[in-house]
Amino acid sequence: MRWIKPPTTSLALGTLADLTRSKTELLAEHALLRQQLVILHRQIKRPPYRKTDRLLLVLLASMVRTWKQALFLVQPETLLRWHRELFRLFWRRKTKAQARKPKLSPETISLIKEMAAHHRLWGAERIRSELLKLAIRVSKRTIQKYMRPIRRTRPSGQTWKTFLRNHAAEVWACDFLQVTDLFFRPLFAFFIIEWKSRKVIHVNVTRSPTDRWVAQQLREATPYGQTPKYLIRDNDKKFGPNFARVATTSGIKVLRTPYRTPQANAVCERFLGSVRRECLDHCFIFQEKQLYRLLNVYVRCFNQARPHQGLQQRLPDPPELSAPPPGQSGHVLSVPMLGGLHHDYQRAA
Structure with missing residues (x-):
């Protein structure tokens, strides 16, 4: 590799070194240089690097043995960092696709939301125990995910509105x-x-x-x-x-x-x-x-x-009055109340 590396200052030695390389490698190096020129033509000062530019530079550099000598816009360490990021992103998506669990059925999701809406004092663990009684196994974190849109915050105790709704039949004011x-x-x-x-x-x-x-x-x-x-x-x-x-x-x-x-x-x-x-x-x-x-x-x-x-x-x-059967129209009576201030409209029997 010491003899194959072309020096950047000698045109003759560089040409002799290119004669020993394959045509595919030369084409890849030319494409690498051409891509850098495309980036330079975008802006006079510091050119921006898009995601497609990073991907092309990494792929072309992997096909050239002397890729470090063909880089002029970025440092070799920067290109290696881009390669590691792409490698990490690739394996993250691959492992996530393999470890994906089957989704819950829409009936189970609606049941979780119904329990969260009707029972304001129930937490995720309480709903999970109710689902286990129905032979439905769902994790606590999954229940919390579907409870979040229904209840933003869990109340620390029974609110005044909940008390009145539950005991309205037994409350006078x-x-x-x-x-x-x-x-x-x-x-x-x-x-x-x-x-x-x-x-x-x-x-x-x-x-x-x-x-x-x-x-x-x-x-x-x-x-x-x-x-x-x-x-x-x-x-x-x-x-x-x-x-x-x-x-x-x-x-x-x-x-x-x-x-x-x-x-x-x-x-x-x-x-x-x-x-x-x-x-x-x-x-x-x-x-x-x-x-x-x-x-x-x-x-x-x-x-x-x-x-x-x-x-x-x-x-x-x-009032307990005899109303006309459904579907039959009767004469409408206007009964004045409070001296004619209000009227009560009723159908004649």
Whole structure:
């Protein structure tokens, strides 16, 4: 190889050395030099090297024994580094293709996502144990991969929204609505609402809402042991020790909302806004009895005639009336309510 290597400074010795080389090697060396010239023509200063350029230089240099003398643009160490990177990339893809495991079936993937969505407190290991009961073997990391789009972060405990959704049938809420009459005197309306059906259980009006009066309203709203398991209220001072004693003796657990969080009692807050917008903003209030009658009519309309979006456009307490058979059209009746402020549309039997 010492005699075959052509010196770069002697044209005659280089030509004599080329006579001893094969035609294939000479063509490869010429292609290597030509590729370097192509790179030089792209830019005057430092030419950029594309992936195809690196691949061609490595392949052509592997076909030339004297490839180091034919390199002018890069160092031999750089070319060796490119060769190692290509070698590493080739074997990485080859071993990955061989070690690839069979994919999960779409049914298993949908089952994992369903478990992750319906059980917010379940982790990957808990879902894996449920799948093992069904004779489905999936690794923990695979379950975590499909859980990630469903649940970004795992909750540390049960949230307030989850608690209300799980116990909506056993939760009532109560709140006060302050009304000012025509002579600027305050009136207080007290409401108790069932969370699941949005039905208004009880309503009453007073000018002086004392602790005993509020406790009496709770007694009237829960006759014959018809009590909820939880009752949500705010931190109003009107709820005193008498109210707490009546709730305790009735087996009701009172849940106090945090300070400055009306969204914790969202159903009552939404109802109070509906009362103002749909009823009180359109009427003059003179006295306590008038407000009591007005609110009772509105509550009857709210429970039996007003559809609710939170109930999929159903009524909280639909009246038991004989409806016409399906497929038959009947005459539509318009029943005025609240003095014609609202109307209830029904089909004649």
